Amino acid sequence: MSTEQGFLSRTFGDSDDLALTLLDNMIWPILAVVILGVLVFVPQTFRSIQLILWGAVPIGLLVLAESLCLLSGHFDLSIGSIAGFSAMFTGMLLGTCPSCWGVTTSPWVGFGVILLTGSLIGLVNGVMIAKVGLNPFLQTLAFLIVFEGAKTAMQTQPVTGLPSLYVRVGGTPNLAIGVMLVAFLVFGLVLRYTSFGQAVYALGSSEVSAREVGIDTERLVIVIYTISGLLAAIAGLMLTGFVGVVPPLIGEGLVFQAFAGAVIGGISLFGGRGKITGALGGVILIQLVQSALNNSPAIGATQIQMINGLVLLGAILLYNTQTKLRSRILASGAT
Amino acid sequence: MSVEDDPATTERETAEEEAAGDAGAAASATPKLRAENVTKQFGRIVAVDDVTLDVRPGEIFALVGDNGAGKSTLMNVLSGVHAPTEGQLYKDGEPVQFSNPSDARAKGIETVYQDLALMDDLDIATNIFMGSFPKRGVGPLRVIDWNATYERSRAIMREQLGREMDIQTEVEFLSGGQRQLVAIGRALAFDPDVIILDEPTSALSVDATRLVQNTLDRLAEEGITIVIVSHNIESVLEHADRIGVLYQGSLVDIMAPSETDLEELNELMTTGTLETGLLDD
Ligand SMILES: Nc1ncnc2c1ncn2[C@@H]1O[C@H](COP(=O)(O)OP(=O)(O)OP(=O)(O)O)[C@@H](O)[C@H]1O
Ligand SMILES: [Mg+2]
Numbered sequence: 001m002s003t004e005q006g007f008l009s010r011t012f013g014d015s016d017d018l019a020l021t022l023l024d025n026m027i028w029p030i031l032a033v034v035i036l037g038v039l040v041f042v043p044q045t046f047r048s049i050q051l052i053l054w055g056a057v058p059i060g061l062l063v064l065a066e067s068l069c070l071l072s073g074h075f076d077l078s079i080g081s082i083a084g085f086s087a088m089f090t091g092m093l094l095g096t097c098p099s100c101w102g103v104t105t106s107p108w109v110g111f112g113v114i115l116l117t118g119s120l121i122g123l124v125n126g127v128m129i130a131k132v133g134l135n136p137f138l139q140t141l142a143f144l145i146v147f148e149g150a151k152t153a154m155q156t157q158p159v160t161g162l163p164s165l166y167v168r169v170g171g172t173p174n175l176a177i178g179v180m181l182v183a184f185l186v187f188g189l190v191l192r193y194t195s196f197g198q199a200v201y202a203l204g205s206s207e208v209s210a211r212e213v214g215i216d217t218e219r220l221v222i223v224i225y226t227i228s229g230l231l232a233a234i235a236g237l238m239l240t241g242f243v244g245v246v247p248p249l250i251g252e253g254l255v256f257q258a259f260a261g262a263v264i265g266g267i268s269l270f271g272g273r274g275k276i277t278g279a280l281g282g283v284i285l286i287q288l289v290q291s292a293l294n295n296s297p298a299i300g301a302t303q304i305q306m307i308n309g310l311v312l313l314g315a316i317l318l319y320n321t322q323t324k325l326r327s328r329i330l331a332s333g334a335t
Numbered sequence: 336m337s338v339e340d341d342p343a344t345t346e347r348e349t350a351e352e353e354a355a356g357d358a359g360a361a362a363s364a365t366p367k368l369r370a371e372n373v374t375k376q377f378g379r380i381v382a383v384d385d386v387t388l389d390v391r392p393g394e395i396f397a398l399v400g401d402n403g404a405g406k407s408t409l410m411n412v413l414s415g416v417h418a419p420t421e422g423q424l425y426k427d428g429e430p431v432q433f434s435n436p437s438d439a440r441a442k443g444i445e446t447v448y449q450d451l452a453l454m455d456d457l458d459i460a461t462n463i464f465m466g467s468f469p470k471r472g473v474g475p476l477r478v479i480d481w482n483a484t485y486e487r488s489r490a491i492m493r494e495q496l497g498r499e500m501d502i503q504t505e506v507e508f509l510s511g512g513q514r515q516l517v518a519i520g521r522a523l524a525f526d527p528d529v530i531i532l533d534e535p536t537s538a539l540s541v542d543a544t545r546l547v548q549n550t551l552d553r554l555a556e557e558g559i560t561i562v563i564v565s566h567n568i569e570s571v572l573e574h575a576d577r578i579g580v581l582y583q584g585s586l587v588d589i590m591a592p593s594e595t596d597l598e599e600l601n602e603l604m605t606t607g608t609l610e611t612g613l614l615d616d
Contacts (some may be wrong), residue, residue, distance in 0.1 A: 169441035212452035272456030
């Protein structure tokens with residue numbers, strides 16, 4: 001007898017099939033529950049949906065960067081640090097604060113410099129990992145520390161007096177939200193409809209196989225980290241615009257939220273699985289929790305970081321459960 | 336039900352006869368693939384030692400030998416993974432040089448690797464067309480045509496591999512034999528006239544072996560030349576048109592299955608000659 005459409009359901013039974021689909025898309029029911037919870041307990045959070053989305057822009061771009069790395073079976077701990085360093089470095093060039101360098105006041109030079117800085121740092125990450133063979137965890141951890149340190153060494157005061165056009169990109173809510181949504185749209189399409197995108201999934205699924213089918217995996221890894229750095233730099237630009245100055249702590253701690261967003265959004269920690277739409281859901285969820293915490297009279301600003309940590313732990317636990325369920329369903333279906 | 340049920344099983348006998356007939360008729364033609372005095376050394380190890388070998392169009396040529404005999408190395412020379420240290424390759428009588436697998440691919444030679452090179456998280460169709468996605472649109476807007484990808488994978492599965500499979504199934508759900516088929520399907524996506532197959536050393540189940548062998552018979556019948564490294568001598572005797580025996584890097588014999596048997600092949604593989612084997616008895 002021949003196997004036709006839907007052999008999954010016939011092999012494993014419809015309930016398992018459904019369970020697998022649910023596991024792959026669990027962000028949406030979770031998001032629905034969180035929205036309900038926020039509506040009930042901190043309804044004032046929803047006073048401005050635009051504000052929630054605007055606040056989500058930097059973290060959204062970082063989640064996108066992390067998702068790309070995770071999908072390819074890699075990861076990048078340095079994105080928050082790259083965002084902060086690129087923004088601070090560029091701010092020092094453009095700003096008029098007492099200790100600023102004040103090299104230029106052209107916003108266009110500013111855009112170029114910030115994007116180039118982030119991309120270059122990402123490029124070095126990629127080369128160290130793909131060519132020199134360093135472990136991605138160690139390489140990007142080192143750069144997390146290096147560039148956070150470099151940022152602090154450069155400046156410990158807010159950098160002010162930035163060109164208005166430079167600040168306006170991230171400072172205009174609808175423009176900033178548009179940038180994030182376009183970035184997600186472009187990445188969603190690129191991952192789905194280009195050989196590059198499918199190669200990212202292939203690399204994340206099996207590096208050896210990817211190489212054997214003729215994918216230049218070293219080059220791909222370098223490109224992925226470079227894009228990650230570029231996205232982080234855009235996040236830095238958006239953070240700058242959101243605040244109007246470059247705050248000294250810019251970018252710090254954001255990588256963990258980026259991880260949480262990507263993982264809750266269904267991007268596999270081990271590569272090869274996950275959808276960009278899910279990651280966007282993860283972004284909204286993370287930002288919603290953030291806004292609710294900010295709006296909640298019961299929770300002080302000093303406690304937020306701790307709660308963020310718990311959210312990350314929750315995301316990883318959720319992911320763990322998902323992986324276990326998956327392998328159990330797989331095992332029960334194996335012949 | 337078992338997903339191993341094979342509609343092609345009933346066609347096995349006829350496929351075999353025809354494949355044998357084809358090979359007979361083609362014996363005098365230009366070899367599809369020729370290795371002439373090919374040697375491959377890794378440092379001081381001579382993995383392949385002065386091998387001269389003709390593979391005839393449309394035949395199933397099986398290469399057997401003990402572990403470390405040099406089978407994979409010889410296959411890797413034929414498929415462009417390794418450049419030979421010495422010697423010359425010919426494709427359809429024309430001298431060729433491969434410095435990487437893409438060069439071999441350009442000449443219509445596809446390889447199925449010992450580890451199959453599959454991506455477990457991706458579905459069958461994506462695995463088949465990874466590296467050769469059908470595209471649509473123009474210029475920078477040339478994008479993967481998923482409809483064509485699915486349609487053509489389904490066609491490869493149905494028409495060339497004789498299987499009806501849900502091509503949106505992720506590869507991690509497949510059995511050993513089905514994984515082999517997907518790997519062969521990927522080779523077919525490039526529309527090759529030679530497929531080189533280095534069979535996994537880890538034994539396939541009886542069903543899976545039969546499935547793969549039937550598939551190869553079918554492809555040979557279509558006119559595709561198959562070079563296979565096999566660890567299953569019985570199956571080789573049943574399905575191959577000719578069998579080459581490698582012993583410590585040298586090609587010690589080439590014969591038709593009708594000229595030999597299991598015992599003789601095992602002896603050749605382990606001792607390199609038949610006389611020493613007799614003395615040992
Ligand atoms: N890349 C390499 N570098 C060094 N030596 C190698 C390399 N590849 C193979 N060899 C050596 O060449 C010899 C032949 O190896 P090969 O893998 O071709 O054998 P094989 O017949 O395929 O064995 P098996 O049945 O175990 O797959 C072995 O001695 C092996 O150690
Ligand atoms: Mg081998």
